[in-house]
Amino acid sequence: MPVVGAYLVPGTPLPYLVQDNPPWTSLVAGYQKAAKSLAEKKPDVLLVYSTQWIAVLDELWQTRRRVQGLHVDENWYEYGDLPFDLRIDTKMAKACVKGCASVGVKAKEVDYDGFPIDTGTIVAANFLNPDGKIPMVIAANNLYHDPGLTEKLAQMAVKTANGQKKRVAVVGVGGLSGTIFRKEINIAKDKIASESDDKANKKLLGLMRRGDGAGLKKYLPDYAGAARADMGMKHLSWVMGALRWRFSGAKVHAYGPTYGSGAAVVEFNK
Amino acid sequence: MAKGEIIAGFLAPHPPHLVYGENPPQNEPKSEGGWEQLRWAYERARASLERMKPDVLLVHSPHWMTQLGHHFLGVENLSGKSVDPIFPNLFRYDFELEVDVKLAEACCAEAAKAGLVTKMMRNPNFRVDYGTITTLHMIRPQWDIPVVGISANNSPYYLNTKEGLSEMDKLGKATRKAIEKTGRRAVVLASNTLCHWHFHEEPALPEDMSQEHPQDYAGYKWDMRIIEMLRQGKTKEVFKVLPQFIDEAFAEVKSGAFTWMFSAMGYPEIPGDLHGYGTVIGTGNAVMEWDLVKAGLASKRGAAKKPAARKLKKAA
Ligand SMILES: [Fe+2]
Numbered sequence: 001m002p003v004v005g006a007y008l009v010p011g012t013p014l015p016y017l018v019q020d021n022p023p024w025t026s027l028v029a030g031y032q033k034a035a036k037s038l039a040e041k042k043p044d045v046l047l048v049y050s051t052q053w054i055a056v057l058d059e060l061w062q063t064r065r066r067v068q069g070l071h072v073d074e075n076w077y078e079y080g081d082l083p084f085d086l087r088i089d090t091k092m093a094k095a096c097v098k099g100c101a102s103v104g105v106k107a108k109e110v111d112y113d114g115f116p117i118d119t120g121t122i123v124a125a126n127f128l129n130p131d132g133k134i135p136m137v138i139a140a141n142n143l144y145h146d147p148g149l150t151e152k153l154a155q156m157a158v159k160t161a162n163g164q165k166k167r168v169a170v171v172g173v174g175g176l177s178g179t180i181f182r183k184e185i186n187i188a189k190d191k192i193a194s195e196s197d198d199k200a201n202k203k204l205l206g207l208m209r210r211g212d213g214a215g216l217k218k219y220l221p222d223y224a225g226a227a228r229a230d231m232g233m234k235h236l237s238w239v240m241g242a243l244r245w246r247f248s249g250a251k252v253h254a255y256g257p258t259y260g261s262g263a264a265v266v267e268f269n270k
Numbered sequence: 271m272a273k274g275e276i277i278a279g280f281l282a283p284h285p286p287h288l289v290y291g292e293n294p295p296q297n298e299p300k301s302e303g304g305w306e307q308l309r310w311a312y313e314r315a316r317a318s319l320e321r322m323k324p325d326v327l328l329v330h331s332p333h334w335m336t337q338l339g340h341h342f343l344g345v346e347n348l349s350g351k352s353v354d355p356i357f358p359n360l361f362r363y364d365f366e367l368e369v370d371v372k373l374a375e376a377c378c379a380e381a382a383k384a385g386l387v388t389k390m391m392r393n394p395n396f397r398v399d400y401g402t403i404t405t406l407h408m409i410r411p412q413w414d415i416p417v418v419g420i421s422a423n424n425s426p427y428y429l430n431t432k433e434g435l436s437e438m439d440k441l442g443k444a445t446r447k448a449i450e451k452t453g454r455r456a457v458v459l460a461s462n463t464l465c466h467w468h469f470h471e472e473p474a475l476p477e478d479m480s481q482e483h484p485q486d487y488a489g490y491k492w493d494m495r496i497i498e499m500l501r502q503g504k505t506k507e508v509f510k511v512l513p514q515f516i517d518e519a520f521a522e523v524k525s526g527a528f529t530w531m532f533s534a535m536g537y538p539e540i541p542g543d544l545h546g547y548g549t550v551i552g553t554g555n556a557v558m559e560w561d562l563v564k565a566g567l568a569s570k571r572g573a574a575k576k577p578a579a580r581k582l583k584k585a586a
């Protein structure tokens with residue numbers, strides 16, 4: 001079974017919580033376009049990796065059948081709450097935990113009531129999978145895993161999906177340039193923190209748009225350093241691992257600022 | 271209203287393992303024990319706190335990390351279940367706490383006056399971070415003293431250690447002013463581990479103490495050097511080597527709680543009382559106390575007359 005869809009989406013809660021703020025409306029619309037395309041692809045499972053779910057010891061995989069609750073972001077609590085109701089493909093998640101050994105990683109199941117689901121996963125799930133129809137497999141961002149190992153984990157997960165004859169869509173949740181404004185701003189006038197960040201983001205998105213996997217791979221380390229990219233763009237490594245860097249191009253459904261940092265909704269084409 | 275005072279400060283680290291080892295009714299997972307040296311250290315700290323009878327406990331926690339300025343809990347009653355994202359197997363704790371909102375607001379206002387970006391957290395659904403909760407449980411498991419919870423702005427990591435810690439220094443001075451103006455007798459808690467090099471795998475039985483040891487010998491030696499200086503009251507010297515300690519021992523004091531606490535206390539050159547030291551998955555943790563009343567830096571006034579604390583209004 002092939003990967004039927006691949007998306008890079010923002011994990012910041014701002015566009016979700018304040019959908020009518022002018023600088024953020026295009027991100028909301030972009031997320032909606034991605035949701036529509038995802039639904040048309042009819043995946044059996046969403047393979048999600050969010051930069052904001054941090055692991056330190058083992059690689060963690062959510063294995064609780066249904067995870068419900070109300071989350072409040074530790075930074076942006078003033079804009080509202082994030083309710084969530086996620087359905088997990090437990091069988092596949094458990095198989096991924098076992099499969100981690102094949103890439104030399106120790107992994108653990110996470111099956112606890114009240115476990116703090118991260119903001120990025122919730123935002124992506126609520127936008128892309130609003131009624132929770134598509135079961136999800138969610139993996140943590142282990143801080144000690146480099147981009148290469150993150151790619152291998154995604155490949156292992158896709159292989160696991162294939163073994164279970166499941167149509168999988170892969171979702172990397174995180175931002176682009178990472179500089180946020182450190183003083184309070186009028187959110188109606190939000191913009192990318194600097195021209196150089198904006199330029200770097202656009203260059204990165206251009207490589208995606210043109211389907212230049214080799215160029216993208218080459219540019220990523222420089223980009224990650226210069227633009228203080230979110231977690232070194234490991235969410236992109238996740239998507240590229242699943243695609244094995246093979247894609248013909250990408251639709252950038254949206255690109256815009258989130259309190260100075262860069263965010264984009266990108267859909268990769270076969 | 272009498273002028274408020276900081277009567278003591280504690281270095282009060284927050285490994286959730288200590289709560290897990292103790293088996294309090296609030297924590298769902300149960301253990302066979304473990305980390306006794308540190309838990310006994312906290313027992314001694316609890317006894318000191320009981321004698322001090324503060325009006326309020328202020329805690330600065332690295333696990334409420336904020337990007338846009340320094341934040342303060344600003345809802346009078348907060349409750350919920352706190353599950354540690356790294357150790358969900360050890361820490362699933364039902365908490366209920368009362369915030370001294372008036373003092374939190376005063377801290378927020380003073381810090382803003384000092385030029386810091388500040389914010390009051392007013393969302394009643396907010397889940398208090400596990401660092402704050404672990405420190406507060408370990409120092410006062412009765413939960414009967416109001417608290418002020420302060421976030422760790424990410425400036426030491428985002429900017430650099432020096433700039434970040436100079437913000438924490440300002441925050442500490444602002445905290446002191448707010449305490450003085452509101453007339454509180456306060457205890458400040460720095461929720462920080464020392465050397466933060468840790469294991470990369472958890473032992474099969476987490477509380478199997480035959481597996482517990484410092485992860486890094488150089489880091490351990492750093493901890494001993496810092497503790498020895500603190501025991502001798504060489505505060506200036508400690509802050510001189512702090513950046514090097516942070517770099518070489520990956521010390522969690524980088525997040526700012528330790529600097530905030532010392533700044534709030536006025537960097538007293540008095541010997542700290544070491545209640546105990548121990549490692550937790552390899553990291554170095556010391557429970558230490560600076561009693562400013564005993565040192566003659568805060569008055570005894572009112573200490574004997576005050577009740578231990580206001581009782582928490584029990585929520586139904
Ligand atoms: Fe910590």
